[in-house]
Amino acid sequence: MFQKIEQSRVFDGDFIKVEKVRYxxxxxxxxxxEYIMHxxxxxxxPVDEQGRVYGLWQFRAALGREIFEVCAGKRDVVGEDPAITAARELKEELGIVASEILHLGSFYNSPGFCDERTEMYLARGLTQSSPSPQSVEESAMRIASFELARTPKLVAEGVITDGKSIVSLLSAFMYLHGAGSIGG
Incomplete structure (x- = not known):
């Protein structure tokens, strides 16, 4: 068992903070x-009636290239219900409004150095609207779609390499195919 002895702030950024802790x-x-507070x-x-899922090719500065990702966003509105955040991100990034947003579960992205927890949602009953990008990167994103059933193959082939996208897509796949959620 570990007991916290001391904790201090090392860095205080716009949306992340770095803490040093002793146990x-x-x-x-x-x-x-040291760990990142997120x-x-x-x-x-988002999965349509034909079983197609929609996502984005997005430039990531840390990688210096585009990667495929599901729609996602940080919980930067204090006190906002995560389902509301999910609906807002879906509209901003993909220009999609969903009549149904179902919680699939949650996971910790990288608990070895960060406390970020991601809430996963499945969106159904999709209506196309217009995206409203909020940043330079979002303005350059390219929308892509594929059959959700192809997810395991696209992951195995290394087409989808983003961790949050892999967990979220496989959770949606399992939920829609009767296996329930794999999120915690």
Whole structure:
């Protein structure tokens, strides 16, 4: 068992913070770690009546290239219900309004160094609207679609490499095929 001894702020950014924390263990050992505090995020997997899913090719500066991702966004509106965040992101990024937004589960993105928790949603009853990009990267995003049933193959072939997208797409696939949610 570990008990927190001390915690201090190392960095205070626009939406992330870095904390340094010290824990003591029952054996008397002390560990010191730095981790990123993140407000959390949502993902949305919109699936139409034909079983097609919609996502985005988005430039990611950390990688220096585009990757395929599901619709997603950070929970940057304090106190906002994550389902509302999901609906807002779906409209902003893909220009889609859904009559039904179902919670699939949640997961921690990288718990070895970050406390970010992502809430996953499935969107159904889709109506096309107009996207309203909120950043330069969002303005350059390209919308793509494929049959949700192709997800395992696209992951295995390395076409989809983004972790949040893999977990969210496979959760939606399993939910719609009677296996329930794999999220926690």
């Amino acid at each position: 003591g263990s029952d054996s008397g050992s002390v560990i010191e770690r 407000p959390g995020a949502v993902t949305v997997v």
